Amino acid sequence: MSSPSRLPLLESVLEAVSLGVIVIDDARRVVLWNKWMSRHSGCDAHKALGADLFELLPELRGGRVEMAVTQALTNHFSSLLSPTLNRAPFPLYSDPAALGRGERMQQAVAITPLAVGDDARYCLIQLNDVSMAASREKLLREQTEKLRMQTFSDGLTGVANRRAFDVAIDREVRRAKRNGTVVSLLMIDIDYFKPYNDHYGHQQGDQCLIQVSSALQALLQRSVDMLARYGGEEFAVILPDNDKHQALHMAQALHARVLDLAIPHEHTGGPVKQITVSIGVATLLPGQPADPAALIGAADQALYAAKRQGRNRIVAAPAEY
């Protein structure tokens, strides 16, 4: 079989590649404009050939493409335009529907100087459609974010989970130590939740947990405050920069908010026949050792004191626990 001569072969390759190829001369006139360019720009080779590239596509004037072309023609520098910074410099569209929607193809643009013979200078512009890669990357980012959310949020109530709490309490205790500030912690436990579940059923128990957590969450206005589900029917609230007085104030508001829900509970062991919470409060002072476990322990001790004293109340840990 005879081999075809190189020039027609090269021309066929240029017309067949899935890549935009433009070559301009040192007067910036288009000398090559392949089929891919015609297909995606809506401008065919007849119109493009011989035209000044920046008159053909005036929006490229003064931008990164013109700078890179000048660099290639005068200094023989190659450039790669980052698709992140220059998403769609050329007016190219993946298909007619995208053109109709005005949705440009995302592009990777490579600009390379070409020397043909001794002094003829040209510039090669290669364009790649990276829309698919960009949308895959976006999907991947969204999935990663979703996974991150799932990893750090409680499946039932949607508030932060224990893992997120552990990270946050560590961070806030270290921050308080660094800045010489205080941090308070509330441990909140629903009273008589076992008899609630036993009497009303597990599903209604779940609904109760959802209601209580969203009522608690609604009261936390500062972005630094964090409500987490610590375990079963126990929640924790981290209050950075809040001293004991402010933490007690917040505990009272949260306690009252749960009472306001007025969720009936006929089977409590006490006189109040609705869902209530007990709250333990502890505050880490600047002089104390920055130990998250000790802070959690102090808030827990205070919570159990509240339970022992009859539930439906707030108890604060001693100042220097």
Ligand SMILES: Nc1nc2c(ncn2[C@@H]2O[C@H](COP(=O)(O)OP(=O)(O)OP(=O)(O)O)[C@@H](O)[C@H]2O)c(=O)[nH]1
């Ligand atoms: N519906 C539901 N119940 C849960 C969930 N997690 C834990 N529980 C229940 O919460 C109850 C906790 O009971 P206990 O720790 O004995 O506490 P309590 O009955 O609230 O008693 P006090 O805390 O002393 O007032 C148990 O019955 C658990 O099964 C959950 O996700 N959904």
